[in-house]
Amino acid sequence: IKSAVTAAGAGTSAPVPTTTVKKTSTRKNILVAEDSITSRMLLKNILESAGYNVRVAVDGLDGWVLLNEEPFDLAVLDVEMPRMTGFELTGKIRESQKFEHLPVILVTSLESREDREKGIDVGADAYIVKSSFDQSNLIEVIKKLV
Numbered sequence: 001i002k003s004a005v006t007a008a009g010a011g012t013s014a015p016v017p018t019t020t021v022k023k024t025s026t027r028k029n030i031l032v033a034e035d036s037i038t039s040r041m042l043l044k045n046i047l048e049s050a051g052y053n054v055r056v057a058v059d060g061l062d063g064w065v066l067l068n069e070e071p072f073d074l075a076v077l078d079v080e081m082p083r084m085t086g087f088e089l090t091g092k093i094r095e096s097q098k099f100e101h102l103p104v105i106l107v108t109s110l111e112s113r114e115d116r117e118k119g120i121d122v123g124a125d126a127y128i129v130k131s132s133f134d135q136s137n138l139i140e141v142i143k144k145l146v
Contacts, residue, residue, distance in 0.1 A: 028073040028146045029053045033063030033089065034107075035081040039130070043076060043107070046135045052142075060084025064092060067099060073146045076138075079108035079119070087122050094123035103145035107133070 030052045034040040040056050047054045055070065057063035061083040063075070075093065077086035084092075086106050093099045105126040106119045119127040126141045 027051060027053050028142075029055070029071060030142070031055055031057060031063055031066055031072045031075040032077075033057040033060055033075065033081065033086065034078040035059050036078070039078065039107075043138075046138065047076075047142075050139050050142075060086060060089040063089055067093070067102075072102065074103045074105070074142060076105045076107055076142075077124075079106055079110050079115070087118060090119070090122045090124050105138070105141060105145070107138070 030047055032040060032043045032047070032054055034043060034056070035058055040058070044054045044056055055066055055072075057066050059081040060077070063077065064084060066072075067075070075089075077089055079086035086108065090104050090106065093102055093104060103125045104123065105128060106124045107128045107130060108115070108119075109130045111129040111131060116127050125145055128138060128141070
């Protein structure tokens with residue numbers, strides 16, 4: 001690699017991409033906002049096992065703060081959270097030019113048709129009900145969105 005860079009760069013120091021840089025840039029960053037510690041850690045472990053970098057937020061407001069501090073490729077949000085619900089956070093994401101294209105998955109215990117419609121209306125890309133939760137389904141949905 002060194003001789004190829006020297007020959008191609010004719011003695012100039014050009015940045016050489018390394019496998020380390022390549023590896024970290026391919027790992028997607030996912031925000032998980034969930035107020036239940038059990039669900040939050042379960043989601044974090046599932047996503048990290050699937051090869052994603054995961055940051056967790058304890059509620060919607062904490063999630064909004066993290067979104068504004070770090071780059072994310074996708075957000076997984078609970079609906080029923082204190083301070084800011086998943087519906088409210090999804091709405092804020094869609095209203096923001098900075099995040100309007102960020103994929104959002106709502107993972108919730110709310111399974112009524114009205115709740116599903118509200119999730120889609122506020123701009124969620126997917127709505128997964130916890131009672132029928134399947135981790136392989138979540139990973140498939142994420143792969144389609146990022």
